[in-house]
Amino acid sequence: MTALATTAGLDGRPGAPGSPGTDPASDRRLRRGALLARAGFLVPALVIAVALLWALFPGLFTGQSPTETVAPALQAPSAEHWFGTDATGRDLYARVVYGASQSIVGALVAVLVGLVVGTAIGLAAGSLGGAVDEVLMRVVDVLLAIPALLLSLSVVILLGFGTTSAAIAVGVTSIAVFARLARSRVVSVRVTDFVEAAYGSGGTFFGVLWRHILPNSLTPVIALAALQFGSAILQISTLGFLGYGAPPPTPEWGLLIAEGRNYVATAWWLTVLPGLIVVFVVLATNRLSQALRGGDAA
Template sequence: MTAVDLTREPRDAGDRGESRLLRIWRAVRRSGVLVPLLILVVALLWAVAPGLFTSMSPTETVGPALQGPSGQFWFGTDATGRDLYARVVYGASESISAALLAVLVGLVFGSLIGVIAGAVGGGIDEALMRFVDVLLAIPTLLLSLSIVILLGFGTANAAIAVGVTSVAVFARLSRSQVVSVRASEYVEAAYGSGGTFWSVLGRHVLPNSLTPVIALAALQLGSAILQISTLGFLGYGAPPPTPEWGLLIAEGRNYVATAWWLTTLPGLVVVCIVLSTNRLSQAIGSDTRNGGTR
């Protein structure tokens, strides 16, 4: 009897481990984030190691001009004979890195403003929130264009401009979360147990208030890609012949009637990535609402 129990114990542990993996796999499938995750992984690999996906140069002529999609040129060629697929793949480095920089700028400065306003309160809260209201009152595109004109053209400056436009959104969300957590019973109990302002802020308030901000960061990544592509389309982003998604779409707008692939295929790539980030953000937000942390 003892021998049977000893032989079953490892198998039970393995079964528990296997069932845990199966539960995670089923949860991912039910949440509908498997395909968006795969799309984002591919896009990130494009940005990190584009040479793994194409052997062609994104800036050199490799074939006839304006050749349609084929087995040799998956996305066709542009007006100068450059491979459009290679330009889209290498353009991921410009567009995604700029979008990540934009989200980082908005996340850091917006969360800092929101946390200070929500944690300190009083006149500081009032002054910071009025500053945030001013940022929200300015149209996003107008504000980003103004900042780019002041800083100068280029992908990095466009990313900073887009990041500044998202500061207000991060600030309002982080402030509301901090105010909500500060009013909870376990925070009051922490203060009653002798906790200082900084210890309670670091151990209880911040860990329980910034999780929704992470979901917003995933959502803002897609928005940042769109805004940076818009600035590139208008000519305020990376200069030619840099392969940047907005610039690729702009270069093909004069050939819409004769070479539809020049704008359609890069546009579809942008749409798929933005929709994937939005779906991932929804999944993170849903998990936050259902679970939460303490």
């Protein structure tokens, strides 16, 4: 009986004493890993949700005005003013909350511009091939050769200053990235068996393109859009910091950091707290992008 029990325990069947699936330490590690993976997704999702709510419903999170003086200037963070006050006595927390509508909505517009235009270019190049592919990809190469900040500054100067112009400019800089990825996915999907079967069943070029090629090419593009969302927030904040975004006194995250840079030694919260908000939101979007790519599917 002892020999039979030992043999049963070593054969790896579920429930056997020696089976890895019944090792308490291994089970605890698996459960701990699952909890960490869940927390690693929920925490950034919560950060993004709060930022979106700030952008859409700022009045629910603060009763202070973002443009009116409400207290003495340069007050440190306190229970009454969570982020302190700026150089003119405006509540910094209220300005950060209301500034989300400029930065977040601007980033969404930028990603939408890059996603739609870039995916259309990549879809046309990958599906048509030949001379069309060559011409479109050479245009994309030119866009990739220009530094993103220089290109966005050029577009802003052409369109004029403002959040909308900055968002479009940032979107233009991301067109090439979306186009390259979409084209590579379309090229790989269009030679698959189910696409050939769709053509063999009498499907038209545009019908197969819309029903089969495009849906099966979008997953990595959507993941890239999540990643580009964080990058767009950084770029729009950079343009705002340089003075090409929303004009004062309109609150915008990059502009808030720029307004506090002269007070770093005496009022650190003017730059540190808005900067931390930008960092947290960008890191959260990067984390969600990794999850969309399937790296943390467990």
